[in-house]
Amino acid sequence: MVLASLARRKAYLLSRNLSNSSTDALRYSFSLSNFSRGFASGFEENDVVVIGGGPGGYVAAIKAAQLGLKTTCIEKRGTLGGTCLNVGCIPSKALLHSSHMYHEAKHSFPGHGVKFSSVEVDLPAMMAQKDKAVSGLTRGIEGLFKKNKVNYVKGYGKFISPSEVSVDTIEGGNTVVKGKHVIVATGSDVKSLPGITIDEKRIVSSTGALALSEIPKKLIVIGAGYIGLEMGSVWGRLGSEVTVVEFAPDIVPSMDGEIRKQFQRSLEKQKMKFMLKTKVVGVDTSGDIVKLTVEPASGGEQKTLEADVVLVSAGRTPFTAGLGLDKIGVETDKAGRILVNERFATNVPGVYAIGDVIPGPMLAHKAEEDGVACVEFIAGKHGHVDYDKVPGVVYTHPEVASVGKTEEQVKALGVDYRVGKFPFLANSRAKAIDDAEGIVKILADKETDKILGVHIMAPNAGELIHEAVLAINYDAASEDIARICHAHPTMSEALKEAAMATYDKPIHV
Numbered sequence: 001m002v003l004a005s006l007a008r009r010k011a012y013l014l015s016r017n018l019s020n021s022s023t024d025a026l027r028y029s030f031s032l033s034n035f036s037r038g039f040a041s042g043f044e045e046n047d048v049v050v051i052g053g054g055p056g057g058y059v060a061a062i063k064a065a066q067l068g069l070k071t072t073c074i075e076k077r078g079t080l081g082g083t084c085l086n087v088g089c090i091p092s093k094a095l096l097h098s099s100h101m102y103h104e105a106k107h108s109f110p111g112h113g114v115k116f117s118s119v120e121v122d123l124p125a126m127m128a129q130k131d132k133a134v135s136g137l138t139r140g141i142e143g144l145f146k147k148n149k150v151n152y153v154k155g156y157g158k159f160i161s162p163s164e165v166s167v168d169t170i171e172g173g174n175t176v177v178k179g180k181h182v183i184v185a186t187g188s189d190v191k192s193l194p195g196i197t198i199d200e201k202r203i204v205s206s207t208g209a210l211a212l213s214e215i216p217k218k219l220i221v222i223g224a225g226y227i228g229l230e231m232g233s234v235w236g237r238l239g240s241e242v243t244v245v246e247f248a249p250d251i252v253p254s255m256d257g258e259i260r261k262q263f264q265r266s267l268e269k270q271k272m273k274f275m276l277k278t279k280v281v282g283v284d285t286s287g288d289i290v291k292l293t294v295e296p297a298s299g300g301e302q303k304t305l306e307a308d309v310v311l312v313s314a315g316r317t318p319f320t321a322g323l324g325l326d327k328i329g330v331e332t333d334k335a336g337r338i339l340v341n342e343r344f345a346t347n348v349p350g351v352y353a354i355g356d357v358i359p360g361p362m363l364a365h366k367a368e369e370d371g372v373a374c375v376e377f378i379a380g381k382h383g384h385v386d387y388d389k390v391p392g393v394v395y396t397h398p399e400v401a402s403v404g405k406t407e408e409q410v411k412a413l414g415v416d417y418r419v420g421k422f423p424f425l426a427n428s429r430a431k432a433i434d435d436a437e438g439i440v441k442i443l444a445d446k447e448t449d450k451i452l453g454v455h456i457m458a459p460n461a462g463e464l465i466h467e468a469v470l471a472i473n474y475d476a477a478s479e480d481i482a483r484i485c486h487a488h489p490t491m492s493e494a495l496k497e498a499a500m501a502t503y504d505k506p507i508h509v
Helices: 002-020 055-066 082-087 089-107 123-148 226-237 257-269 364-378 407-413 428-432 461-473 478-482 493-503
Strands: 046-051 071-075 151-161 164-169 174-184 188-190 218-222 241-245 273-275 278-284 290-296 303-307 309-312 316-318 351-353 392-394 399-404 417-423 439-445 451-458
Touching: 046 055, 046 364, 055 071, 055 082, 055 123, 055 364, 071 174, 082 089, 082 123, 089 123, 089 226, 123 151, 151 174, 174 364, 218 226, 218 303, 226 241, 226 309, 226 392, 241 303, 257 273, 257 399, 257 407, 257 439, 257 451, 290 309, 392 461, 399 461, 407 417, 407 439, 407 451, 417 493, 428 493, 439 478, 439 493, 451 461, 451 493, 461 478, 461 493, 478 493
Parallel strands: 046 071, 046 174, 071 151, 174 351, 218 241, 218 309, 241 273
Antiparallel strands: 151 164, 164 174, 188 316, 278 290, 290 303, 392 399, 399 451, 417 439, 439 451
């Protein structure tokens, strides 16, 4: 049964890749050659060496070992999980959850008949819970390395040849790790802004924003992307006055326009202020208060903003410094991203790259998929990642999750399409729990009903989106979702109703 299912999946993806290869260069085809298992002799001769132990790197290392390849992973931080686990995805979600619990206790519990004489924030305890989650997960990955017999070297690796990596270990020594195949998975770093020095105290990156020792009275966030809005939400819930400064005319430019407008209104109701089409031209940290000089993006009258803390959240940049890529001739683009082919191979034989260091979405789950596919190619098997079908989530409240194309993108393609929407105000579960802000929006081809994009703003939208991810990866029609029985009462019924609205009519609105 399982083998038959896998065979159907392989045949389906192969046929789809062949039919769409001219339109999507990022859709990866299969290599059906056989792979002979076996370890190389000696520690120095690894089959696979992975530089970087983040989501892409550690997943690639484990998968390689599972496929019978002798594998070593090199990580400079000394703890596995990369930016995501140590100072990104995981600690931010811990603080988002903790701050949401406080906000609910203070503002929503009385309406549910749960009353307290007082509610206060214990910031050290909140930070301790975050740190406990991080340390437990990093130890868990080390356990997975041991279980799968992945060798782990703690230190900073750099190429001395395409098959040799010199590692300055965190203990102060040096070792050379050799491998037939070397995968660069070093992730990304905070993008700096001219004239602004991050000290992680008053001018902070997302790393510093996760470790503030006190709640700032005023917080300015430079950049209205995923990270800036999430961290702004954390501190706004805890009592900070939050102002977001964004050069672009919109928040989260990659988001569907209609959803974006509703999302911004929701954040504004939470007292988050926005200054769009605004650029930062100067910063003064000489006094007790940070002073930020801003002006319209098109030029004009300047004004001064004051804050206790300024969060610089203007994006991320590939981290490739000091790897020796130029020494071995690895090609990069103008943005510093490593150029790879459909098998994640660079122009240098035996050297590969995955995750944030190559073109594509800078997302942890995308890096994981890159890692698996890359190793499968190395092992003579098949790999597949379609960047057009990678979900994205903003973990605020409500959350915003999406997969596929926005309405603006569909219009630009000139495709005739239909739109189906369903508000959570008409969803029984959302009303029952008194958390009904949001909407589901589905875009489908008018002629074939094939789903082109799904966008959800709702509590737990990041969980709800995966039914749509599965559907869109199998080229499903909106009617396919609409005709599937969904449990009642659940939030997921809103997706069913939106699908019904796309190809026909919904029932409950």
